Amino acid sequence: MIFFRLAVILITALFAATACSPSPATSNKLVIGIGSTLNLGNNNPVFIQRNANVWETLTELDDTLTPRPGLAQSWEVSSDGRQWTFHLKRGVTFHNGDRLNSRLVTANLLRMKNHPELDYYSTFSSLVSAVPKDEWTIHLEFSSPVVDLPNRLGHYFAGVFSPRAFGPDGKLDRPIGSGPYIYSQSRIGQYDRVTAFAQYHGVKPHFGEIEFKIIGDPAVRIMSLLRGDIDMIAHHGGVPPSYLDMLKDRRDIVVAAQDVAITHYLLFNCARHPFSDPASRDAFSRALDRHELARLILHGSGIAARDFLVETAVRWNRNRFSLLPETDEPVKRQLAALGKGNALTLLLSQGDASSWSYRHTADYLSDYFAKLGVSIRIEMLESGAWQKATQAGDFDLTLYPLSLPTGIPDLLVRRLAYSKGMQVRSIGNTTHYASAPLDALFEKALNAPNVSAHDQAYHSLLDLLAEEKPFVPLYHERYYYAYRQGLTGIHIDPFLKMDLGAIRFAGERE
Template sequence: MKTFRRIHTTLFIIGLVATLILVSGCQATATTQPTTPPEGAQATTTPQPTTPLKKPQELTIGLGRNLYYGPKKWYFLHGSLAVWEPLVILDNDMIAQPVLATSWEMNEDGTVWTFHLREGVKFHDGTPFNADAVILNVPKLQEEYMTTLPNLDSLEKVDDYTVRFIMKEPTPNLPQLIAYFSSAMISPQALGEDGRPTAPIGTGPFKFVEYIEDDSIILERNDDYWGGPAKLERVIFKYIPDATTRLAALQTGEIDAIADVGSLQPEQASIVEQNPDLVLLQQGVATTHYLTFNCGKPPFDDVRLRQAVSMVIDRQGLVDNTLYGFGEPGVSVITPRAKQWVRTDVAPRYDPQAAKALAEEVLDGERVEAKLILHSGLLGRWPYENISQILQAAAAELGIDIKIETLEGGAWNEALKAGDYNLTMMPYTLMTGDPDFFMGRWVWSEGDLNQRRSYGYANERADELVIAAISEMDQAVRKEYYDELQAIVAEEVPFTPLYHEVTIYATRKNVKDLRLDVQFKPSLDKAYIE
């Protein structure tokens, strides 16, 4: 996938001068980043069309999931809504780029990272964005979102626009670890008596207006946005859980776009392509779809049966037939979007004969049962039901009789926690672009998801590698650690990649410049209605 960036000469020169000043006055190991945001970040200026826009600039996007979380989440809304902004975001090559932080550098041993903040930015309530906001938000996000900074010792305010992250151990990849959700900035004045945000008041190009329960989220343009006002005046995210109904709404013009990961089904692509009023688009994203095993109970406590099931899956066939070509066969547990980390020479192979031989070695002619549980909320977004039926037929040839059960989301989570399953399927997005976001949660024996979802996987060497890689400052050595981890997982198969997501999405013909990035964030600041 190619990353397209708008580069403005004036801003580039300003950013270059600022960078030279910073480097000349700093003895730290410099890793100062460019000040031009990537595709997917909010641009510092938003070029307007050459002629005035005549159509009402209101865009309605249909989604297969509800992006409103409310007060149960610190940031209230998904990042796709462009209401709040992070310090750092990843570009389409999964490299950290500046948003509310303009540059950063670390000391020689990677235990202190200094971030320089964008000046002149205000939250939607008029509160200035500064170091105090960072010191408020980051620790709360570590508590409530995901612990991406387990070695964080403290945050230190150097001045109003400079913050130091003091780490307990060397942290070579801190900008990646605080990308996107992990550094979502909410106004300090939005906090209620309980110390939690009462509304999603951010710094983004759009302001939150209203949430209509289980129906829609309404946003309006932030005319005072630090990067210049967007072209769209109003954006509505409409929750339409049924895939057929979503597409019908696009066809009739009830909505203007279907733009989110998993919101347009592969089999619907041809319908869009045949409609002259619609445009089909696609984007490789950082999401991988996995088949996971409960390694802590029979029959998949035997690695040979896990290997057999993996080898009986025709991943290329899944992509070609079930996904209609919109996907990539699983090659590693690390997404190929993280090009600098993925190892492709350990890709699972399709070998039904070898699979049968392994199964026979274990079962000796007997048959075993296995329960595969599916999350009902995922079935309207991805073809897990079809894939599970294909797997069921293939496993039967091995002597494994799979019973498929579909559970509501809460029951699915409870079943995983209790270990009441043998197999399941799920998506996972490498949100930080760093392998530890997967290895530290899935592979490490004490990892959050390993324990919470009862994977039951433990490997002493894998544990050593996960811990060592977190603080290894030599990037080549880190790569060796993660290469070995990918080989271990490929051999022991506690989980296996089915396919890597290529998201398809669609707009009506009059919608211009609406694109998704590698983290499926729509370019609301650039889009407009023609």
């Protein structure tokens, strides 16, 4: 808090110096301030994050998390969910001159099949064949149903690249995609740069170069925008809510918000007393005041969660949780029993605490439950140590953010409830929860022969999770970003991606 107050004083002092600062001259370069690099390295299947607009996917998830055409303009599925036919968009060129066709897409799909360590969501584990039927049509056959395939082809690790970029191990030597911008270079701790692709098949990009300037400190990001050193603050972290009041009265700055597909969860260690007892988890969850947390602590940066997944995911929401606390006699008795034991350890990752203001949330939970007779001790570890501690079960509670990359609950279940965890990435489920009925429901959903059976299995699974509570949702993320007055064409999707090709200064021609 001392650091925050100093930052507030410093930024306020800068107002006088920046109040009359002219907007930077319209140029061929756009500078976006980000909290961390977009470069994921070649151990990652896509090399650079989708926000860079370098690569595209066969499908895209819209604002309701529904799959829409991307590089695939249409598709059909057999009645048993095992055979898919995709029809590709025509006239798409990659950054090295390759053309989108069925052979290129086949090579991309087989890359995932042959290198399962790159197939983060095990989409192609049951792929039997991928056969080009003609130049623009590809036929896929699976050994088991994959009725949610269009959802799985639109997430942020499902990029389509020129096969010339593939190394013998399937990793990318360079991300040669078909997006409106070409990856140029990265400097560790300084920037990532992309340049315009003149042959882009969609709206031609306006800016010749976009620099993602890495500014980890949110206070410095704010100051850079006020000084005119950058044109926009976007990507993870954005504008922390604590700084909104310092920007909203600036006529030269536009502040906007977007509800994104990220939910923040409270995780219980289901393998250690006291939360190995479902009754303890239930009482703790029912005592939560999600409404007060969102109102007093989040200051508009979060929406109190009524269900496991974001509100735009209407397909899955059934209001399984109350926003207000329930403190009936059974809850009070269970909390009293919790209060008789040692202080509970609430473990935080420094990385998450910095990105998501988890320290404030943890302090609130500690104070709130102290009034109910339950002592909570907060411990913060660097990200690697936190990962080891949670996998070893050395905690009682922790906070964890999770997105909804496919628009379906598969990642949520694998990461936090499925007893086998995320096998392809050798990650166990963080809650140490194990349930044969849940595992069976999850595998039933994965192998459902049609969408109806798929959704029914997932709803039964979510109902079971709401009853067992190995983890509970606290709030959904509301993301704030800011940009210089005069920029137009800015829209951020639920996954924080902007169409960079559509951005320009008002009055400038396409």
